[in-house]
Amino acid sequence: MGRRYCGGHPPASALSPRWRFGYNLVMSIAPFADRVIAELVRIREEAAGHPADCPTADEAARRAGGGLVQRIVVRAGALPGSDAQRRRLRRLLGGAAMAAMVLAVLAGLAGIAAAATALGAREPASLPLVLLVVVGANLLTLVLWMLLQFPGSRIAPGIGSVLLALWRRGIGRGRADGQPPPDALLRVLASGNLARWSAASLVHLAWLSFAVGAVLALTVLLSVRAYALSWETTLLDAEALTAWARLLSVGPALLGVPGADRLPVIDAGDAAQAWSLWLVTAAIAYGVLPRATALAASLAMLWRAQRALASDPSRPGFARLRTRLLPDHQALGTVDVAPPADTVAPRRESATATPVLRGRVHGLCLESSDRGAPPLADVDWVWLGAVDDAGSRESALQRLRGERVEALAIRVRATMTPDRGIERFIGELASAAPAPATLLLDDLDRLRARGADVHARRLDDWQRLADRNGVAVQGLEAAA
Amino acid sequence: MSRMTPVDIAVVGHTNTGKTSLLRTLSHDSRFGEVSDRPATTRDVQGVMLLADGEAVVAMYDTPGLEDAMGVAAVLARAHAGATDPVAAIDAFIAGNHGDGRYEQEAKVLRQVRRSDAALYVIDAREPVLAKHREELRLLAACGKPLMPVLNFVANDEADAETWREQLARVGLHVLAQFDTVVYDAQAEQRVFERLATLLEHRRRDFERLRHSRVREREALIESACRAVAELLVDAAGARRHGTLDDDTEQVHERLRDTIRDAEQRCVDTLLGLFRFELDAYRPPELPLQQGRWQLDAFDPETLRSFGIRTGSAAAAGGAAGLAVDAAVGGMSLGAAALLGAGLGAGWSALRSFGQPWVDRLRGHQDIALEEPTLALLAARQHLLLAALLRRGHASQAGVRTDPAQAWPDAGLRQAVLRCRAHPEWSRLNGPGGEAAPDHAVRPVADRLRTLLG
Numbered sequence: 001m002g003r004r005y006c007g008g009h010p011p012a013s014a015l016s017p018r019w020r021f022g023y024n025l026v027m028s029i030a031p032f033a034d035r036v037i038a039e040l041v042r043i044r045e046e047a048a049g050h051p052a053d054c055p056t057a058d059e060a061a062r063r064a065g066g067g068l069v070q071r072i073v074v075r076a077g078a079l080p081g082s083d084a085q086r087r088r089l090r091r092l093l094g095g096a097a098m099a100a101m102v103l104a105v106l107a108g109l110a111g112i113a114a115a116a117t118a119l120g121a122r123e124p125a126s127l128p129l130v131l132l133v134v135v136g137a138n139l140l141t142l143v144l145w146m147l148l149q150f151p152g153s154r155i156a157p158g159i160g161s162v163l164l165a166l167w168r169r170g171i172g173r174g175r176a177d178g179q180p181p182p183d184a185l186l187r188v189l190a191s192g193n194l195a196r197w198s199a200a201s202l203v204h205l206a207w208l209s210f211a212v213g214a215v216l217a218l219t220v221l222l223s224v225r226a227y228a229l230s231w232e233t234t235l236l237d238a239e240a241l242t243a244w245a246r247l248l249s250v251g252p253a254l255l256g257v258p259g260a261d262r263l264p265v266i267d268a269g270d271a272a273q274a275w276s277l278w279l280v281t282a283a284i285a286y287g288v289l290p291r292a293t294a295l296a297a298s299l300a301m302l303w304r305a306q307r308a309l310a311s312d313p314s315r316p317g318f319a320r321l322r323t324r325l326l327p328d329h330q331a332l333g334t335v336d337v338a339p340p341a342d343t344v345a346p347r348r349e350s351a352t353a354t355p356v357l358r359g360r361v362h363g364l365c366l367e368s369s370d371r372g373a374p375p376l377a378d379v380d381w382v383w384l385g386a387v388d389d390a391g392s393r394e395s396a397l398q399r400l401r402g403e404r405v406e407a408l409a410i411r412v413r414a415t416m417t418p419d420r421g422i423e424r425f426i427g428e429l430a431s432a433a434p435a436p437a438t439l440l441l442d443d444l445d446r447l448r449a450r451g452a453d454v455h456a457r458r459l460d461d462w463q464r465l466a467d468r469n470g471v472a473v474q475g476l477e478a479a480a
Numbered sequence: 481m482s483r484m485t486p487v488d489i490a491v492v493g494h495t496n497t498g499k500t501s502l503l504r505t506l507s508h509d510s511r512f513g514e515v516s517d518r519p520a521t522t523r524d525v526q527g528v529m530l531l532a533d534g535e536a537v538v539a540m541y542d543t544p545g546l547e548d549a550m551g552v553a554a555v556l557a558r559a560h561a562g563a564t565d566p567v568a569a570i571d572a573f574i575a576g577n578h579g580d581g582r583y584e585q586e587a588k589v590l591r592q593v594r595r596s597d598a599a600l601y602v603i604d605a606r607e608p609v610l611a612k613h614r615e616e617l618r619l620l621a622a623c624g625k626p627l628m629p630v631l632n633f634v635a636n637d638e639a640d641a642e643t644w645r646e647q648l649a650r651v652g653l654h655v656l657a658q659f660d661t662v663v664y665d666a667q668a669e670q671r672v673f674e675r676l677a678t679l680l681e682h683r684r685r686d687f688e689r690l691r692h693s694r695v696r697e698r699e700a701l702i703e704s705a706c707r708a709v710a711e712l713l714v715d716a717a718g719a720r721r722h723g724t725l726d727d728d729t730e731q732v733h734e735r736l737r738d739t740i741r742d743a744e745q746r747c748v749d750t751l752l753g754l755f756r757f758e759l760d761a762y763r764p765p766e767l768p769l770q771q772g773r774w775q776l777d778a779f780d781p782e783t784l785r786s787f788g789i790r791t792g793s794a795a796a797a798g799g800a801a802g803l804a805v806d807a808a809v810g811g812m813s814l815g816a817a818a819l820l821g822a823g824l825g826a827g828w829s830a831l832r833s834f835g836q837p838w839v840d841r842l843r844g845h846q847d848i849a850l851e852e853p854t855l856a857l858l859a860a861r862q863h864l865l866l867a868a869l870l871r872r873g874h875a876s877q878a879g880v881r882t883d884p885a886q887a888w889p890d891a892g893l894r895q896a897v898l899r900c901r902a903h904p905e906w907s908r909l910n911g912p913g914g915e916a917a918p919d920h921a922v923r924p925v926a927d928r929l930r931t932l933l934g
C-alpha cells in the first residue's frame with residue numbers, strides 16, 4: 001500500500017451557507033464527530049490488520065496527553081483523510097437536522113389540520129371524537145413503541161441493520177453496479193444504539209410537534225369561535241359515558257382543569273367553556289406531555305449512546321495503539337559508550353596437533369566443586385584439585401611453576417560462559433607450565449540438552465578461547 | 481506536587497546471565513539491546529525509562545557483564561589500598577585507568593552503580609555459587625548502594641534457587657527476587673518492583689505507581705486479546721460464501737478457506753501486536769478445512785431463537801418507520817401504518833434469516849459455512865496461542881509454538897461460538913456491508929476465554 005500524505009490539518013474549509021445551520025449545530029457536539037472518526041479509523045485498521053503508520057498523528061496524540069481514549073481520538077483526527085470525513089459527517093448531520101426540522105414542521109401542520117378538521121367537522125363537536133383524533137393515534141403508537149422497548153437491547157440494534165438493509169436493497173441497488181456499498185461512515189452512524197435512539201427521537205419529535213400543533217389549533221379555534229361541545233354517544237348508556245368522562249378527566253384534573261360537573265349533553269353555556277378548556281388540557285396531558293417525556297428520554301439515551309462511541313479502549317483496534325500513544329517505556333539510548341572494539345588479541349601459535357593426553361599429566365578443575373581426575377586411559381594424573389578463588393588460583397600457579405610439568409589438563413564445565421576472567425587465568429596457567437595444555441570440556445550432555453545451536457556456539461567459543469591461548473580442546477564424554 | 485526525578489536502577493551481573501533479557505522483559509520491548517548466549521554481548525550502558533500512565537518513574541540501565549571481578553579486586557588491592565573506605569577505593573578505580581584499560585567493562589558497571597539509586601544483580605541460577613560471584617558481590621557492595629539479587633532462569637530444571645538464597649543470605653542479601661525472563665510471570669514482575677520498594681523505601685510511591693499501572697495495563701491487554709480472538713470466532717462462525725449450484729463447489733470452499741485463513745492471520749497479527757512481539761514470531765499452520773457445507777438445522781434452538789429475535793428487531797424497526805409515516809399524515813391513519821410497518825418488518829426478517837437459504841437453494845444457490853470441527857480447531861489454536869503469549873517474556877527468542885490441538889478447549893466456549901453460526905450478520909467476513917459483531921455476541925465468547933486462561 002502506498003504511503004499517503006500524512007500531515008497536519010488543512011485549513012478549515014468554508015462551508016456553503018446552506019449548511020451553516022447544521023454546521024453550527026454540529027460544532028456544539030464536535031467531540032461526537034471526533035469519536036465517530038475514531039470509530040471509523042478503528043474499523044478501517046482492523047480490516048487492514050494493522051494500524052496505519054503516521055508518526056505525525058501519533059506525535060500529536062502523545063502531545064495532547066490524557067488517557068488512552070483521548071489520545072486515540074486525537075490521533076484519528078490527525079490522520080490524513082479524517083478532515084474529509086469530518087466534513088462529510090457535518091454535511092450528513094446538517095442534512096439530518098434539516099430533515100428533522102422539515103418533518104417537525106409537517107407534523108405540526110398535520111396536527112393543526114387534524115384538530116381543525118375534528119373540531120369543525122360537525123356541530124356540535126363531539127368531545128370524545130376530537131380528543132380521539134388529536135391524541136388517539138399519538139398515544140397508541142407511543143404505547144406500541146414502549147412495548148417494543150421491553151425485550152431489551154436485543155430488539156433495538158435491528159433498526160440500524162434494517163435501515164442499512166433498506167439502503168442496500170433500495171438506494172444501494174438503485175445505483176450503478178460497482179458503486180461502493182454503504183460506506184463505513186453510514187455504518188458507524190447506523191450501528192447499535194445510535195440508530196435506535198436517533199430513530200426514536202425523530203419519531204417522538206414528529207409526534208410532539210403534531211400534538212403541539214393540535215393543541216395550538218384547538219386553543220386558537222376555541223378562543224375565537226363558538227363551538228357547541230357535547231359528550232355524545234350512540235352505543236353507550238349515560239352512566240358509561242359519565243364513567244368515561246371521569247376517567248378521561250384524570251389527566252386534566254391533575255393539571256387543575258377538572259371540566260364541569262355536568263356533561264354538556266346539550267349546549268350549556270358555562271359548561272362549554274369549562275369543557276373547551278378541558279379539551280385543550282386533555283390534549284396537552286395525553287398528547288404533548290407523554291411525547292415530550294419520551295423525547296427527553298430518547299435524547300438522553302442518544303446522548304449516552306454517542307458517548308459510548310470509541311470509548312472502549314479494549315477493542316483490539318484501539319488497544320493496539322497503546323504502544324504508540326501511551327507507551328509503558330521509552331528508550332534512553334546509550335549513556336556510556338563502549339570503547340572501539342579491541343584489536344584482535346595477538347594469537348599465540350595454537351597447538352599444532354591435538355596432543356594425546358597420556359603419561360604424567362598435571363590436572364585441575366576450574367570453577368566447580370572438585371570432580372576428581374577424569375578416568376582417562378594411559379594417563380597418570382597429578383591432580384591439583386578444584387581451583388576457584390584467588391588463593392587457590394595462586395597456589396595452583398605456584399605448584400605449576402615449581403614442578404616439572406609434562407602436560408597440563410584443565411577441566412572446565414562446558415556450560416560455563418567462557419568469559420575474560422576465566423580466559424585470563426587459563427592463559428596464566430598455560431604460561432606457568434611450559435608444556436602442552438588441554439582444556440577438558442565437562443558436562444557436554446547438559447550443554448547439548450540446551451539445544452543444538454547453543455551447543456555448537458558454546459563449543460565454538462571455547463575453541464576460540466583455547467586458540468587465543470595456545471591450548472588444545474578435548475571433550476569429556478559422559479562415557480569416558 | 482513537584483515532579484521527582486525518576487529512580488535510577490543499574491542492572492548488573494556476571495556476563496551472559498540475562499541482564500539485557502531482564503530489561504527486555506521488564507520493559508516489554510523485544511528490541512531492547514542485543515541478546516545472545518555468548519559472553520560480552522553488551523558493551524555499553526543503555527537505558528530504558530519505565531513509564532506509569534505516560535509518566536517517567538523508573539529508569540533502568542543495562543550494563544556490560546562483569547567478567548573479571550578477581551582481576552579488578554587485585555587492581556584495587558594493589559593500587560587503591562590506601563583509600564579511606566571501600567567506596568573511595570571504587571571511585572578512585574573508576575577515575576583511574578582501569579588497569580591499563582583491561583577492566584574498562586567492569587569500570588563502566590561500577591560507574592553506573594555509583595550513579596544509580598540501587599542495583600539489580602542478575603544471577604544465572606543454573607550456575608553454582610562460585611568465588612567469582614562472591615568477588616562481584618563484594619565489589620558491588622563496596623559501591624555503597626542497595627543491591628538486590630534477581631535469580632534468573634528459575635523456570636529451568638537446572639536452576640538451584642535454594643542454594644543461591646542460602647549463599648546470598650550469608651553475604652547479607654536477604655531481599656531478592658526470582659524472575660525468569662523467558663517464561664514470563666506478571667506476579668513475579670510485580671514482586672521485583674515490590675522488593676525494590678522495600679530497598680528504596682523513600683521511593684516506594686514511584687514503585688507503587690508503576691506496579692498499579694502495570695496491573696491495569698496487563699488487565700487491559702488480556703481483555704483486548706480475548707476480545708480479538710472472540711471476534712475472530714464470531715466472524716468465522718457466521719462466515720458464508722455463496723455460489724450457484726453450477727459453480728465448482730471446491731472453488732466456493734476455497735474462497736471460504738482463504739477468507740478464514742486471512743482472518744486468522746489478522747487475528748494472530750493483532751495478538752502479536754497487542755503483546756508487542758515480533759510479527760514473525762508465529763505463523764499458524766495451514767487450516768485443514770473440512771467440507772464446509774453447513775446444514776441449516778431448523779431445530780437448532782439458536783436458529784429458532786434467532787428467528788424470534790430477528791422478527792422482533794425487524795418489527796421494531798419496521799414499526800418505527802411506520803410511526804414516522806403516521807406522524808407525517810397527521811395521525812389520521814390512527815397508527816394503522818405503524819402496525820403495517822411492524823408486519824412488514826417481521827415478514828421481511830423471516831425471509832432473510834430463515835427463508836433465504838432455502839429460497840436460495842430452490843433458486844439454485846449454495847451457501848457454504850464452516851463446519852464445527854474447523855471452528856473447534858480455530859478456537860483451540862487461538863486459545864493455545866493466547867496462553868503461550870501470556871507466558872512469554874519479551875526476552876524469549878524461540879518461536880511461539882502451539883500444540884496441534886483440535887478439540888474445543890471447553891464446552892462453554894463451544895456453546896458460545898456455535899450460537900453465532902446462526903448469525904451471518906454478525907460476521908465481518910461476509911462483505912463490506914457486514915456489521916461488526918455486537919457486544920452481546922462477542923462478550924460471552926471473550927468472557928469464556930478469559931476464564932479459561934485463568
Ligand SMILES: Nc1nc2c(ncn2[C@@H]2O[C@H](COP(=O)(O)OP(=O)(O)OP(=O)(O)O)[C@@H](O)[C@H]2O)c(=O)[nH]1
Nearest residue numbers: 495496497498499500501516517520521522545661
Ligand atoms: N531459558 C532462559 N534463557 C535465558 C533467560 N534469560 C536469558 N536467557 C538467555 O541467556 C542468554 C544471555 O542473555 P543476555 O540477556 O544476552 O545476557 P546478558 O547478561 O545481557 O549478557 P552480556 O550482555 O553478554 O553480559 C541469551 O541467550 C538469552 O536468551 C531465562 O530466564 N531463561
Ligand SMILES: [Mg+2]
Nearest residue numbers: 499500521522
Ligand atoms: Mg547484555
